[in-house]
Amino acid sequence: MGKKLFGFVAMVWVLGVHSAVIAAEENLEALVTRALEQNPAVAVVESRWQMLQHRVAVAGAFDDPMLMVGVRSVPVDSFDFRREPMTQKVIGISQKIPYRGKRGTRTAVAKSESEAARWLLAERKLELAQMVRETGYRLYAIDKSIELTQQTLHLLDDLIVLAETRYSVGNGSIQTIFSAQVQYSKMQEMLLKRQQQRKTLQALFNELLNRPQSTEITTFPEPKPQPITAVPDVLLQRALLARPLLHSLNAEYQASLSSRQLAELDYYPDVTLSIEYAQRDRLDSGMGGDDFFGLSLSFNLPVQRARRRAAEHAAAAQSAMVTAQLHQVRNSIEGGISRQLADLEQRYGQILLYRDAILPQAEQSVEASVAAFQVDKIDFSMLLDEQMALFDYQAGYYQLVADYQISLAQLRTLVGGEL
Numbered sequence: 001m002g003k004k005l006f007g008f009v010a011m012v013w014v015l016g017v018h019s020a021v022i023a024a025e026e027n028l029e030a031l032v033t034r035a036l037e038q039n040p041a042v043a044v045v046e047s048r049w050q051m052l053q054h055r056v057a058v059a060g061a062f063d064d065p066m067l068m069v070g071v072r073s074v075p076v077d078s079f080d081f082r083r084e085p086m087t088q089k090v091i092g093i094s095q096k097i098p099y100r101g102k103r104g105t106r107t108a109v110a111k112s113e114s115e116a117a118r119w120l121l122a123e124r125k126l127e128l129a130q131m132v133r134e135t136g137y138r139l140y141a142i143d144k145s146i147e148l149t150q151q152t153l154h155l156l157d158d159l160i161v162l163a164e165t166r167y168s169v170g171n172g173s174i175q176t177i178f179s180a181q182v183q184y185s186k187m188q189e190m191l192l193k194r195q196q197q198r199k200t201l202q203a204l205f206n207e208l209l210n211r212p213q214s215t216e217i218t219t220f221p222e223p224k225p226q227p228i229t230a231v232p233d234v235l236l237q238r239a240l241l242a243r244p245l246l247h248s249l250n251a252e253y254q255a256s257l258s259s260r261q262l263a264e265l266d267y268y269p270d271v272t273l274s275i276e277y278a279q280r281d282r283l284d285s286g287m288g289g290d291d292f293f294g295l296s297l298s299f300n301l302p303v304q305r306a307r308r309r310a311a312e313h314a315a316a317a318q319s320a321m322v323t324a325q326l327h328q329v330r331n332s333i334e335g336g337i338s339r340q341l342a343d344l345e346q347r348y349g350q351i352l353l354y355r356d357a358i359l360p361q362a363e364q365s366v367e368a369s370v371a372a373f374q375v376d377k378i379d380f381s382m383l384l385d386e387q388m389a390l391f392d393y394q395a396g397y398y399q400l401v402a403d404y405q406i407s408l409a410q411l412r413t414l415v416g417g418e419l
Helices: 002-019 028-038 040-059 102-168 174-208 232-242 244-265 305-374 380-415
Strands: 066-072 088-097 271-279 292-299
Touching (some): 028 102, 174 380, 232 380
Antiparallel strands (some): 066 088, 088 271, 271 292
């Protein structure tokens, strides 16, 4: 009976990874789409872009005309409009006309700022999609680890029964039972940690999707890693053309240039055109009564040179800052692509090594240890070590698969979209 029990245990251990209960699977890419549609952080950036779009029309518009209504030369002792010939009722209108080029330059600044916000919205969507994918793959790895741990606990239950049975017939030691029980407790602790990690990841995932925290996430299908054949130079050129952050910074740079041009134009005065009509009543004596028409131009005096120089220097500093940011982002993209490609190449090689060599060899080693233990050629502790090593290899394999997909998601963000 002991041999039958142990043979069943070994079979469960070796084949347990491939005989998991099939559960409903989440569609990760569909959840990415949901997050892009419902995440409030995206809505905030989109609202800012819409706000800046409306400011374009405001930036190039004229100021409202000024309407003036009043009286002139009214005697203060009688307030009689027919006593003095210069007493007038005046109505006028004036319009401020900015110096040539100012309105167009303000419009250019607003357009560039709106364009920068539009590309920043695309960048935020890229980052959100990456976060959703990364969290999904981490949940996948945690679920696999929990599944393996639960299977291992069932296995250790059977092994403890086997050890107790062998000890009861004088074919084992009490130390063997203690070793199995200690390992069982360690696996229970690991299971508790993994379950807590899953709750944390599930909370983050629901937050990214803007849905209730009580929403349960079932499981994700096993990814099928594919090797990346693109070379760094090709991906870099694609990133320079497609990465929204670069486009956003370029638009900010254009806005800074327009701001500097506007600061230079501010040294020139604006014109205010005023038109007035003055009405006079005819005097009681019959004299006067003629109306007047007036036209005038007024100019502001740009004598506050220090203020204008400060605005000019601020625009120049902004240009320098954005230029430095552009160089920094380009260097970061170039270095990130090289690092991610190297990381993906290494992980893909490890995945193949685990799948094609390490896991089959570890399973064979467990089977051989079972056979050797049944004829008393190895002791129980060696068998337990072999089985726990297989657990580590299996958990490590799933973690490698998840890490590969996470690196792939990060590479997609670096190049600005699909690979």
